Amino acid sequence: MEVFQLVKKAKKGNKEALLQLIMKEKDVYYKLAFTYMGNQHDAMDAMEEMIVRLYESVHQLKKDEAFYSWSKTILVNSCKTMLKKRKRLVLVEELNHQMENEHNHLAEDPYKHSEQQIDIQQLLLHVNEHQKEAIQLKYFHDLDYQTIADMTNVSIGTVKSRIFQGLKKLKAHFGGEGDE
Amino acid sequence: MNNIEKKLAEEKKRLDLVTAPQELEARLRRALNTSKPKRRNRFFTLGKLAAVALFFMMLVGYNFNAFAYYGKKLLGFDEVISGTLNDLNEKGMGQMIGKKIMLQDGTEFTIDGLMTDANQLILYYTLLNPNGIEEMANFDFRLEKITGFLTYSQVSSGVSSMNAAGTEIKGTMHFDPVSPFARKLTIHIWEPSLNGQGTESSLSFPYNPNKAMQTQIKQSIKKTVNVDKGYIKFQSLTATPTATVIEGTLDVENFDRLPLGLHGIQLIANGEEIEILGSGVKSAIRGSKFYIQFDRLPEQLESLELYVSEFIGYQKLDEMIVIGSEHVDPYILNGKELWITNISRTSKNVEITISTDHDVMLHGVSIGNANEQTSLLTTVNQTMVEQENGRITKERTLLFDLMVEPEFLLVEGMHYIKRYNKIIEIPVN
Numbered sequence: 001m002e003v004f005q006l007v008k009k010a011k012k013g014n015k016e017a018l019l020q021l022i023m024k025e026k027d028v029y030y031k032l033a034f035t036y037m038g039n040q041h042d043a044m045d046a047m048e049e050m051i052v053r054l055y056e057s058v059h060q061l062k063k064d065e066a067f068y069s070w071s072k073t074i075l076v077n078s079c080k081t082m083l084k085k086r087k088r089l090v091l092v093e094e095l096n097h098q099m100e101n102e103h104n105h106l107a108e109d110p111y112k113h114s115e116q117q118i119d120i121q122q123l124l125l126h127v128n129e130h131q132k133e134a135i136q137l138k139y140f141h142d143l144d145y146q147t148i149a150d151m152t153n154v155s156i157g158t159v160k161s162r163i164f165q166g167l168k169k170l171k172a173h174f175g176g177e178g179d180e
Numbered sequence: 181m182n183n184i185e186k187k188l189a190e191e192k193k194r195l196d197l198v199t200a201p202q203e204l205e206a207r208l209r210r211a212l213n214t215s216k217p218k219r220r221n222r223f224f225t226l227g228k229l230a231a232v233a234l235f236f237m238m239l240v241g242y243n244f245n246a247f248a249y250y251g252k253k254l255l256g257f258d259e260v261i262s263g264t265l266n267d268l269n270e271k272g273m274g275q276m277i278g279k280k281i282m283l284q285d286g287t288e289f290t291i292d293g294l295m296t297d298a299n300q301l302i303l304y305y306t307l308l309n310p311n312g313i314e315e316m317a318n319f320d321f322r323l324e325k326i327t328g329f330l331t332y333s334q335v336s337s338g339v340s341s342m343n344a345a346g347t348e349i350k351g352t353m354h355f356d357p358v359s360p361f362a363r364k365l366t367i368h369i370w371e372p373s374l375n376g377q378g379t380e381s382s383l384s385f386p387y388n389p390n391k392a393m394q395t396q397i398k399q400s401i402k403k404t405v406n407v408d409k410g411y412i413k414f415q416s417l418t419a420t421p422t423a424t425v426i427e428g429t430l431d432v433e434n435f436d437r438l439p440l441g442l443h444g445i446q447l448i449a450n451g452e453e454i455e456i457l458g459s460g461v462k463s464a465i466r467g468s469k470f471y472i473q474f475d476r477l478p479e480q481l482e483s484l485e486l487y488v489s490e491f492i493g494y495q496k497l498d499e500m501i502v503i504g505s506e507h508v509d510p511y512i513l514n515g516k517e518l519w520i521t522n523i524s525r526t527s528k529n530v531e532i533t534i535s536t537d538h539d540v541m542l543h544g545v546s547i548g549n550a551n552e553q554t555s556l557l558t559t560v561n562q563t564m565v566e567q568e569n570g571r572i573t574k575e576r577t578l579l580f581d582l583m584v585e586p587e588f589l590l591v592e593g594m595h596y597i598k599r600y601n602k603i604i605e606i607p608v609n
Binding site for chain 1: 182183184185187188189191192195196198199200201203204205207208209211212213
């Protein structure tokens with residue numbers, strides 16, 4: 001069924017239509033959530049949170065054609081809210097526990113195996129959260145500046161500056177290979 | 181591509197391989213099914229709507245002209261309306277009425293429509309008589325006034341035109357604004373009757389003040405300009421789609437001595453003069469109330485000022501003009517020329533014919549000699565003469581009681597049109 005018709009149905013409160021809309025792009029959503037949350041379990045939690053929020057407010061969506069960008073923004077916000085909550089709750093023991101858990105997960109998650117992946121995540125620790133977010137959205141999710149600006153609720157100029165400054169810092173930390 | 185970007189690109193490739201887990205769909209469906217739609221408080225929404233509606237109703241009820249009216253274009257009035265009124269008619273700003281009455285001579289009088297705002301009521305009417313209405317038009321057919329609740333609105337001007345066959349007249353009549361509380365208006369028509377007397381008939385029609393056009397600016401001015409013999413106090417400006425009216429009071433002793441009136445006062449919007457359409461003065465307890473009506477203001481208003489360019493002035497002279505001897509050149513009084521063109525005597529009077537600029541009126545005039553003086557009796561034969569150079573002069577003959585031998589003419593002062601060049605800025609928002 002056409003996306004357009006599905007959005008119309010979803011706006012009238014049809015749950016199945018909303019679910020179909022998300023499933024059409026499930027990998028894109030999942031990757032986005034995964035980038036923020038860092039593991040499968042939390043990524044799916046974030047998506048659950050997202051679909052509930054979508055269901056509650058889809059009737060307010062003014063431009064039907066903006067469904068996907070709108071819903072992705074909501075996903076990003078859901079992820080951030082969850083991360084914030086988690087940050088507040090994490091105690092040392094839990095952190096240890098969590099790390100153990102993640103070790104257990106490694107076996108089933110090929111993504112986690114890569115040395116390379118750990119490299120880039122460690123590298124990204126050198127930039128601030130906003131810069132990291134902007135770089136990830138641009139380089140891992142192929143999103144354009146405008147979309148990133150909409151999702152993170154800042155101006156295009158800010159997005160560009162975050163990416164530029166972030167890359168600059170990364171280069172400095174990556175070390176030594178000098179000028180291009 | 182530098183190393184960082186290469187690394188980021190490699191990371192993306194890896195991420196591209198990631199797919200959503202199989203169980204995602206089931207989890208999402210479960211999440212959806214356990215969530216209930218948030219109850220939307222319809223009652224509150226309705227309540228808000230009602231409050232908004234009530235607020236608007238109050239606006240309409242108590243605020244005249246809250247809404248512009250978009251009606252239909254009044255047809256057939258192209259010849260009698262132009263400029264602003266034509267524009268408004270093109271935009272369909274009239275209120276259609278379509279009420280008819282048969283006059284005594286068989287002519288049908290129709291009120292086609294109205295345009296109303298806070299400055300005036302403009303009536304669009306038609307007179308139709310297949311047998312010809314030429315006779316009647318020459319007679320005194322008059323639309324006298326419009327009455328209604330809190331309304332007694334006098335006619336101020338009108339334009340009409342007759343078709344070639346002489347069977348139809350289309351016209352507009354401008355009246356004072358009507359009360360926003362009136363729901364029914366009555367027009368009073370005076371028509372001559374066959375016995376030579378006149379008869380009044382009337383025609384009532386419903387009126388909807390909410391269809392009046394919106395007042396664009398209502399601005400208090402409260403600025404006074406002092407003139408030689410008093411002051412002019414500008415009180416307010418009311419700008420509507422049909423006109424802009426300045427109201428105020430004046431107490432000027434010599435205001436009516438010359439026919440300039442208020443037409444030397446200009447309204448300048450965005451640096452350009454707005455055409456003056458008329459003015460009026462009526463006496464009030466202190467001084468007089470006046471209004472000046474200008475055309476409507478431009479839509480984009482950047483600046484607005486009142487420019488008191490010319491107004492009546494007074495100059496004290498105490499001038500003694502020796503008459504008797506030959507005098508070819510004019511006398512100069514306060515920069516104005518005065519010619520004595522003739523002096524003659526009758527058995528009772530001395531007559532001195534003078535000529536001045538059209539805007540000069542002498543004050544305190546007498547003749548005399550060393551022994552006695554006599555004041556002006558009266559002025560006769562005043563005529564305006566257009567000179568070859570286009571200049572207009574005023575000739576008149578001054579009459580005095582006969583004296584033995586007048587040697588000089590005494591002039592105390594003069595009224596004239598004086599340039600004041602005073603500017604009052606009216607703030608625009």
